Amino acid sequence: HPTLLQPYSERAKTATHPLSRYLFRLMDLKASNLCLSADVITARELLALADKVGPSIVVLKTHYDLISGWDYNPQTGTGVKLAALARKHGFLIFEDRKFVDIGKTVQMQYTAGTARIIEWAHITNANIDAGKDMVRAMAEAAANWKARIHYEVKTSVSVGTPVAGQFEDGEEQNNNALDDRDSDGRKGSIVSITTVTQSFEPADSPRLAKTNEHGDELVFPGIEEPPMDRGLLLLAQMSSKGCLMTKDYTQACVEAAREHKDFVMGYVAQEALNSAPDDNFIHMTPGCKLPPPGEEENGHVEGDGLGQQYNTPAKLINILGTDIVIVGRGIIQAADPPSEAERYRRKAWKAYLTRLG
Numbered sequence: 005h006p007t008l009l010q011p012y013s014e015r016a017k018t019a020t021h022p023l024s025r026y027l028f029r030l031m032d033l034k035a036s037n038l039c040l041s042a043d044v045i046t047a048r049e050l051l052a053l054a055d056k057v058g059p060s061i062v063v064l065k066t067h068y069d070l071i072s073g074w075d076y077n078p079q080t081g082t083g084v085k086l087a088a089l090a091r092k093h094g095f096l097i098f099e100d101r102k103f104v105d106i107g108k109t110v111q112m113q114y115t116a117g118t119a120r121i122i123e124w125a126h127i128t129n130a131n132i133d134a135g136k137d138m139v140r141a142m143a144e145a146a147a148n149w150k151a152r153i154h155y156e157v158k159t160s161v162s163v164g165t166p167v168a169g170q171f172e173d174g175e176e177q178n179n180n181a182l183d184d185r186d187s188d189g190r191k192g193s194i195v196s197i198t199t200v201t202q203s204f205e206p207a208d209s210p211r212l213a214k215t216n217e218h219g220d221e222l223v224f225p226g227i228e229e230p231p232m233d234r235g236l237l238l239l240a241q242m243s244s245k246g247c248l249m250t251k252d253y254t255q256a257c258v259e260a261a262r263e264h265k266d267f268v269m270g271y272v273a274q275e276a277l278n279s280a281p282d283d284n285f286i287h288m289t290p291g292c293k294l295p296p297p298g299e300e301e302n303g304h305v306e307g308d309g310l311g312q313q314y315n316t317p318a319k320l321i322n323i324l325g326t327d328i329v330i331v332g333r334g335i336i337q338a339a340d341p342p343s344e345a346e347r348y349r350r351k352a353w354k355a356y357l358t359r360l361g
C-alpha cells in the first residue's frame with residue numbers, strides 16, 4: 005500500500021483526521037514513532053515518567069484505572085497536569101480504555117463519570133465486538149464535546165455559570181451525552197478547564213516560539229497546540245497469545261474506520277491494515293520489546309509468561325508496516341527509562357527510514 009512508502013510528513017498532508025495530521029507532523033519533527041505505555045501504579049510516578057520521557061515520545065498511553073491517587077479535579081487534577089506535560093514536550097495522550105458496550109453506555113463512560121476521559125485524553129480506543137454503532141455513538145459524543153468547548157471558549161464561560169442552550173450560530177445546544185444539568189435543571193454548569201484554556205490557532209501554523217501561551221517552555225520549539233479534536237483507535241488485533249479476534253472482526257474494524265474517518269484515526273493492530281487506495285489510517289502497535297544489546301533485532305522476543313508476546317521495532321515497523329510502537333515494561337523497567345526510551349526511539353525511527361528505502 006502507498007502509505008507504507010510515504011514519509012510521515014507526506015501522510016500529514018492527506019490524513020482526514022486533524023489529530024492524525026498533527027501527530028504525523030509531530031513524528032516528523034521529533035523523529036519519533038514511539039508511544040510510551042505508562043503503566044505505573046501511582047499518579048506521582050506517572051507524571052514524573054511523562055516529564056522525563058516526554059522528549060522521546062509522540063504518544064503517552066495511559067490506563068487511568070490502574071493508577072492510584074488519580075486526582076479527578078477538572079482544574080488541577082492528573083488529567084490537567086498530563087495535558088500541561090503534553091504541551092510542553094509535544095505528545096498526545098491516549099487513554100487505553102478499550103470501550104465495549106452499547107452506544108449509549110459508551111457515550112456516558114467516555115464523557116462522564118469520575119474520570120471524564122474525553123476532557124483530557126486526545127485519543128482513546130474501542131473494541132467493536134458489540135457492533136459498530138458504538139463508534140458512531142462515540143463520534144457523536146466527541147462532536148458534541150467539541151461544539152460545547154468551542155461555545156464555552158468563545159463566550160468565556162467560567163465554572164459554575166449556567167450556559168444558555170444556544171450556540172453562537174443560533175443552533176440549539178445538543179448535549180445528549182454531556183448533559184451537565186445542575187439540580188435546578190440548568191445546562192452547562194460544568195466547564196472543562198483543561199480545554200477551555202486552549203487556543204484555536206490553526207493547526208497548520210507552527211509557531212517557532214520557545215514557550216507557548218501558557219508559559220510552558222517548549223522542549224521542541226515549533227510544536228503548536230494540538231487541534232481541539234478527539235480521536236479514536238479501533239482495537240483491530242491484539243498482541244496476546246490466543247487472541248480471539250478473527251479476520252472478520254478485523255475487517256469490520258476497517259469498515260468502521262472508513263465510515264467514520266473524521267473520528268477514527270486508525271488502529272491498534274499488529275500489522276498494516278490500509279488497503280483501499282485512499283486509506284491513510286495510523287497503526288499503533290503494542291507487544292514491542294528489544295532484545296538485550298547485541299542480539300538479533302528482527303525477530304520475536306520472549307513473552308512475559310502471562311500471554312503477552314513481543315516483536316522488535318524493526319519487525320513491527322519495517323516488516324509488518326505499522327507506524328508507532330507502544331512500549332511499556334521495556335522502558336519502564338529499565339535502569340534508566342529516559343535513556344532506554346531514546347534507544348527505542350532510535351531503533352523504531354531507523355526501522356521507519358529503512359522501510360522508506
Ligand code: BMP
Nearest residue numbers: 041241242243244290291312331332333
Ligand atoms: P508492555 O509493553 O509492558 O507489555 O505493555 C503493553 C501495553 O499495551 C499494556 O498497557 C497493554 O494493556 C497494552 N496492549 C497490549 O499489550 N496488547 C494489545 O493488543 C493491546 C494493548 O492495549
